[in-house]
Amino acid sequence: MILWNSIQVGFKQIWSHKFRSLLTMLGITLGVASLVAMAAIVNGMENGMKEGLIATGGLDKVIINDQSVPVWQEHLAQMAPGKTMQDVYALKNNATLLKRISPEIRASVRYVSRGDNRSRPSEVCGVTEDALFINQHEIAYGRWFTQMDSETAAPVCVIGSQIRDELFGDPNVIGEEIIPLGETIRLGEQLFTIVGMFQHYESEMARTERLAQKAALAKQPKVTRAFTNAVSQGSQSRTWGRPRGKGGGWAFDRKNSTIYIPLKTALIRFRMAENSLKIDDIDIQVKNYEEFEAALQQARNILMITHNRIEDFTFSTQETQSETIEQSIKNTRMSGTLIAIIALIVGGIGVMNIMLASISERIREIGLRKAMGATDAAVFIQIIIESVVLSTLGGLMGVAFSYGLVYIIQNVSTSNAPIIKPDALIFSMIFATIIGLIAGLYPALRAAKLDPIQALRFE
Amino acid sequence: MALVELENVFKIYQVGDEEIRALDDVSLKIESGEFISIIGPSGSGKSTLMHLLGCLDTPTRGKITLDGIEIQNASSVELAAIRNRKIGFVFQSFNLLPKLNVAQNVEVPMIYAGVSAKERKERTMEALKKVDLENRAKHRPMQLSGGQQQRVAIARALINQPRIIFADEPTGNLDTITGDNILNLFRELSHQGSTIVLVTHNPEIAAVTPRRIEIRDGKISFSEDDRLAGTSLNK
Incomplete structure (x- = not known):
């Protein structure tokens, strides 16, 4: 019951300082929006790349690439033949796999x-x-x-x-x-x-x-x-x-x-x-994906002959490509998440700042509530809840904002439409709530520790 | 047994090397149903006494019993519960919450007492009726006159049916006529059986109560009881 009442008081407090609350929430809003939008963009990228991989050929496709000759063959570099029709004919005639x-x-x-x-x-x-x-x-x-x-x-x-x-x-x-x-x-x-x-x-x-x-x-x-x-x-x-x-x-x-x-x-x-x-x-x-390794070895052996035993070629499989893609997506996601989380933390600092301002403006109220029987814990919970309500509202605004952001990106960018997934929404909302909780801790502790006599005397 | 009993109570503040005895060996008994005023100039220790009686603070030494509970060793949670259930406060500056309407202000102590919403509503209207403000329930404190605001504060102080009400200069911010009205309200409540402690620096206001205690330099310097008039026991 105290909880429900605290939530009501929290909303009232936010409503009575509309502009200030809005500015505070904006920090959380932008953080959540960037987190969700980032996840959506990476999801879009991932989808595009996966589709691309399928569109450019299956897993059984291998590209023979040039590479610089290994160190121990550097003296033979001048004689490296590169890829020629010789290779093609040799492979056609001999590579049975x-x-x-x-x-x-x-x-x-x-x-x-x-x-x-x-x-x-x-x-x-x-x-x-x-x-x-x-x-x-x-x-x-x-x-x-x-x-x-x-x-x-x-x-x-x-x-x-x-x-x-x-x-x-x-x-x-x-x-x-x-x-x-x-x-x-x-x-x-x-x-x-x-x-x-x-x-x-x-x-x-x-x-x-x-x-x-x-x-x-x-x-x-x-x-x-x-x-x-x-x-x-x-x-x-x-x-x-x-x-x-x-x-x-x-x-x-x-x-x-x-x-x-x-x-x-x-x-x-x-x-x-x-x-x-x-x-x-x-x-x-x-021919057969089960014999993939063997087939590559066979092709390699044949090419080693046509290339005068100079290893100036390498195989690039779709698997290595997909690994590269996955790695780059992972990196993008990591850095994006980091930036978004920093934005959220900055938003959290804003919430903490405003909560501190809010309690120092309500010292008398806190003293009065204590005189009327509010325990330290009740005061603590009230402030924490106000902080959480503030950041959660900010987070909800951020979710709405991220949909707008994604809509804009979809219309501006040429490809890989971003995709908002529910898990990104849930994660960012939980994160925003936790930020609100943490940001409220110190102000709430300060409010709870207020001496009622001093607080009531405060002008 | 007395409702409130102070036995050799000291409240000592340490300011630097100096020891300030805000209360110096005070003993006092308040019976249930009494209407008593505590008089004293500012700095005399009467506020400290009220804070101790109101369970907002604990004494440095001595024993305080309120309704059979010893409070000198009580924890802050226990003190909060005692304040909530057994004590009502009325302040000079009313101390209503400006963001809440009249009914919501009166409700606040019941929220901390864990009273259900339905019962809160009923009891709020009852209490507002007692102070003649039932038609102002939805108003904000700012929309009321000073006297009305103080009556809301009194309704709030009464809402949990406390054993004792402390009024700290309740008429200090009011004009004489309104102040008299408030004092009459206290007198009425006293007749209905409430125990009321009036803290004031004004002897004229103190004169409305049958019993008066004067505090000077942390000691009870003077005690007078109209009910014992003619006897030589006091003084």
């Missing part, structure tokens, strides 16, 4: 264009058919390269949906889907014919969002639609950097702006001047 070997040659093409429209591909890659499977691409329209295309180094390409959107028009904006098969585009300064287009890759969330948008658009009358098109297209060209991705994550955006050309085409049309047969990347896929 590998399912696919995908050599890639990257063409240094910054922009692709068609008329006045330009687009920036994430990669223009000369590949073989294995790349389709390893990187989990699906051709929705047209075809893959024929053997003829490969043999003659034909200027043909398969493009991602975002390249189409930027060169020919986004179906969400113009209202109809253009399938640009047979059209000619420029990769750098060279003309290429589109023979195929990948399906549009997107996250589950982006898909529902897009379908909802489509349904809304269909309801609008035709004239308005044309108008909104003009507006949205205009605003798109004016935004800085890349327009907001439509896939719902950087990994999907990247995948959607891929351009593949035949491996030989890349070699002959983009590498001829260098007179080199070096391969930029070799991605491999094991």
Whole structure:
């Protein structure tokens, strides 16, 4: 009963000093908001990265990377061959535990264009058919390269949906889907014919969002639609950097702006001047995930022969990538939590300050309550509860605030929508309450220790 | 047995090297139902005496019994309980809580006594009726006159049916007529059986009580009881 009454007195006290209480609560509010928003952003990042990992290939995909030769082979560094087609052929012929070997040659093409429209591909890659499977691409329209295309180094390409959107028009904006098969585009300064287009890759969330948008658009009358098109297209060209991705994550955006050309085409049309047969990347896929380690060892042995026993390569598995991602998320979360907790502690100091001011203003009241039979403990509890009520209210405001913050971030950032999880809310509310409890301890102790006679005399 | 009994009570404050005897070997008995005033100039020790009688403080030496309980060795929790159940205070400056309305002010001692909300409400209205303020229950103290505020304070002092009421200069902040009204209220309460101790520096106010005790330099310098008038026992 005393407890309930103390809570009421606490609320009354806060209400009678509205502005002061609001300022005090603001510290806790910002702390809680930053804690919740930080957790939401990290959750979003984590989701995006996990989705990205899945989008770029499964766990059985391994990338062969260059590395500087080990110390004991430094004298042989000049003879290190790097990755060549030799490796690819050797692996194809001998690595029985590998399912696919995908050599890639990257063409240094910054922009692709068609008329006045330009687009920036994430990669223009000369590949073989294995790349389709390893990187989990699906051709929705047209075809893959024929053997003829490969043999003659034909200027043909398969493009991602975002390249189409930027060169020919986004179906969400113009209202109809253009399938640009047979059209000619420029990769750098060279003309290429589109023979195929990948399906549009997107996250589950982006898909529902897009379908909802489509349904809304269909309801609008035709004239308005044309108008909104003009507006949205205009605003798109004016935004800085890349327009907001439509896939719902950087990994999907990247995948959607891929351009593949035949491996030989890349070699002959983009590498001829260098007179080199070096391969930029070799991605491999094991046949059986149970024999993952054995397959890597086998590939390593084969590569050691083609590389003259010089170990200038290393394997990068999705597992190591996912470990790196997890580590970086962990670090972000740690530093974010630390900053938010510091903000909360600063807020707690504010609460303590205001509680001290509040009791020194109510010394007579405390003396009077004691004269009327309030025990030290009752006074202590009353002050503690006021402090807790103050910080809990601040925390609740912080939760509301964090939703606003997340909403803003969602509209500003390009990808990885932040996700507010209930455990972050509960944790930050509990933390805010504990901060209020701790901040109230010293003021409450001081109030409880007041001598009633002195307090009653106090003017 | 007397309601309150002081036996050779000392209250000594140590200020630096100096020893200040606020109360110096005071013995006193107050019977249940008495209406008594304690007079004395400021610094005489009458406030100290009232604090000891009101269980706000404990003596340095000596024995104080209140309603059969020895309080010189009581803990602060026990003292708080005694103050809550057995003692009512009325102050010169009323000491009402400005944020609470009249009824809520009167309720406060019952909250610490653990009285249920329903009973609190009933008893509050009863007490306000006693002081003629039942129609002001929802007002804030600031909206009342000084006399009304003091009547609220008296209602609050009565609310837990205490064995004894201490009034410290209850008319000090009031004009004469209002002050007289308050004193009449005390007299009425006394007739109804309450034990009331009036602390004042004003002999005129003290004159309303049948028994008067004067404190000077920490000692009882003078004691007078109208009920014993004509006998030579006092003085």
